[in-house]
Amino acid sequence: MASLGRKLKTAFGILRDSGPTGLKRRLAAMKIPRRQKVLYSKWLEKHGSISADQLAWMNSTIESFAERPMISVILPVYNVDEKWLRLCIDSVINQIYPHWELCIADDASPSPHVGRVLQEYSANDSRIKLELRSENGHISAASNSALALATGELVALLDHDDELTADALFWVANEFNAYPRTAIIYSDEDLIDERGRRFAPKFKPDFSRDLLYSLNLLTHLSAYRTDLVRSIGGFRIGIEGSQDYDLELRAIEKIDDDQIRHIARVLYHWRVIRGSVAYSMDEKPYAHERARDAIRDHFERTGIRGKVVESFLSLHRVTYRNPDRVPPATVIVSTDVIEGNVCKRIGVAENYETVIVPVAVSDRAKLLNEAAARSKADVLVFLDGNLRFVDKEVIDELIAFAMQPDIGAVAGRIIRSDHCVEQAGIVIQPDLSPAFAHAGFPREAPGNMFRNRQISNYSAISVACMVVRRELFDELGGFNRSVTLTDLFDFDLCLRLWERNKRIVVLPHVELIRSGNVPQRIFRPEDLEAFRSRWHQYEDRDPFCNPNLKRDGSFGIDV
Structure with missing residues (x-):
């Protein structure tokens, strides 16, 4: 009933401000995501699982890699439900690519089950490294504690209630082998609800700097050269809520755009639970303003004469200042x-x-x-x-x-x-x-x-x-x-x-x-x-239209 009340309030607001025509246009706009939901269900029927032949090919490809980089998965943890924590850790253990380590830092969770579960996994698998922080320092500090455990050439970022697909780290290693200059890798992603249902895919373009200034393009899954992350000081304290976005902005200052590679595959499931940004962009409003702070700081460091303001759905809009002479x-x-x-x-x-x-x-x-x-x-x-x-x-x-x-x-x-x-x-x-x-x-x-x-x-x-x-x-x-x-x-x-x-x-x-x-x-x-x-x-690809989408301007999911 509360949800219905919010919808009615929104509808009356649109009717008041834009009239019947405006309400009609808004309702038409809502039909597009509904169509995409149906198409994604069909897409998952074709691409949502790994066949035996695909698995055999991946294992054979791993053997042929010139480089088999160790991938350190960075996992900061705080007070997460045991069910989601186990699913998260299991998604790393079940990786097809074997050369990984899981670096976990618990940020002094008050719930006793968190430490118990983490110690259980760490005791049973030597690839799982654990730091139990004595004091709560929030997400950036916990991420840095996890980063300190990493020994791999690459670090991949994972949130404590999310899941990787079984082939996620394989494709990261594959991209690293195909393009050795790679410094940052990011993939497509989708949402997953409490019943395990997948929906709302983010089929992203290849690296788009101006879209990155509008929203967090890289998000999940993202992986970095470990030495790059350490060279910029890891995760910045004081920017919690947008620490990953801030990391992206500081990292791209040190590399060329062609060192940022996009894997056009859904490799990450972002859990939708109440209280997360995945549930609603209104859940953590402070995160959006800290994201804009990160952009402002990026502009200041790089000498760009620009400013950033709030835009559509609490996202960001950049404007540039003309020189002294227009x-x-x-x-x-x-x-x-x-x-x-x-x-x-x-x-x-x-x-x-x-x-x-x-x-x-x-x-x-x-x-x-x-x-x-x-x-x-x-x-x-x-x-x-x-x-x-x-x-x-x-x-x-x-x-x-x-x-x-x-x-x-x-x-x-x-x-x-x-x-x-x-x-x-x-x-x-x-x-x-x-x-x-x-x-x-x-x-x-x-x-x-x-x-x-x-x-x-x-x-x-x-x-x-x-x-x-x-x-x-x-x-x-x-x-x-x-x-x-x-x-x-x-x-x-x-x-x-x-x-x-x-x-x-x-x-x-x-x-x-x-x-x-x-x-x-x-x-x-x-x-x-x-x-x-x-x-x-x-002919094969427009870099700004994901290959899982139709290239007719509609961006419809190609099934």
Whole structure:
């Protein structure tokens, strides 16, 4: 009854604030996770267990490893129910990969069963190391006590009521062997309830720095080189509740992005019990603010002029401060309508220089390049003339992102007239044709990994809204004018930016509303063939769309 009361209160609040249409859109947004729940059940039927053939292959592969790293599983414990503690420890003991040690630190649990259970396991298995702390020091101190026991080349993090899949450490060791420079490994994960039912998978993208600044992307399972963790001082005292997130941020400061590897497999079950963040993001509100403190500290250490505020569902939104001089920008508007006030029509301040480029031409790339060449501004804003910024101030936020040295191009989120998403980034499909990310999603829907609402990276964005530094645009020679890339020039530019390690970023809270119908982009077979020839490495995988998901922009679970 209490749950029903909360739902009714929420519904009445939406009805009051947004009216019947807003309530209808919110209900539509709720249907998407329900569909995913059904699809995940089907996915588990295919992929949720390890067959005898797979087990034999894993054992054979272990024998062929050039390196068999010792993996130290770090397990801080405090006052956990005996049932969950035993399931947790058993999930380590049952690992297919044999080269592990379990490093447990009990943080002076008052419940007597905790010490008894831990001593029982430690006495029965020499691979289980135990530190019984005499004083309670909270999660960071307990994690450091467990870390002090570690002798392995890698450390993997485990919470005291969660479980590893039986193949978890095998895949960690396999990744370490395949990519010896690896410093951090993370996997996909799901939730598990008190009855052992699995649900709500997190099928993550490959490393996405801007998504990491929005939420804890790595979470579970994460593994690190032990010497890296020790070199940064282990877990920081005073950031409890977000100590793992803080560890990630400090660790990535010491390594290159290509040393962070993502295993696109569910290797970790996060227990849903009352009082945990897995149960509700509202359970530990202090953890979210400490996470933002961790981001602020990261920016200060790395010299980034940014700030972070609370965002959707208590997650985080980063903004960057423009230099002392606000960089001038030219807005290059693709439109066949030349009458009227262009700035007013597209929703930007009057002080922006605007250049009109006709739409109905065969060589758009040439005209856009010529318009860019005439600009003396630091920043180029390419914009579809049928779009209007919801807030004329937000263009400054796009420009501030574009001015960051490691960012290549930036876009907002385009909303259709029916309040659903037109595009919020581009997913590269297996045939290399582009698909609009979250197209058709209700505006309010969280989307894959909250990316319909949170700042994130994509392989590409479209010229309908693209903000790029002119210097960078010129270095790349502008849009590719090859006759075989007639209508793929914007996506080609984005992939060339990634080649230079320049990130493509979408800011979903920066919204543009489309007037009229969504234009259809038709790609000629010869264009796609040329695009495939140039960017064939994207045929097998778009790094920002998990391979367990459909690459059609829907992010639906692929069963």
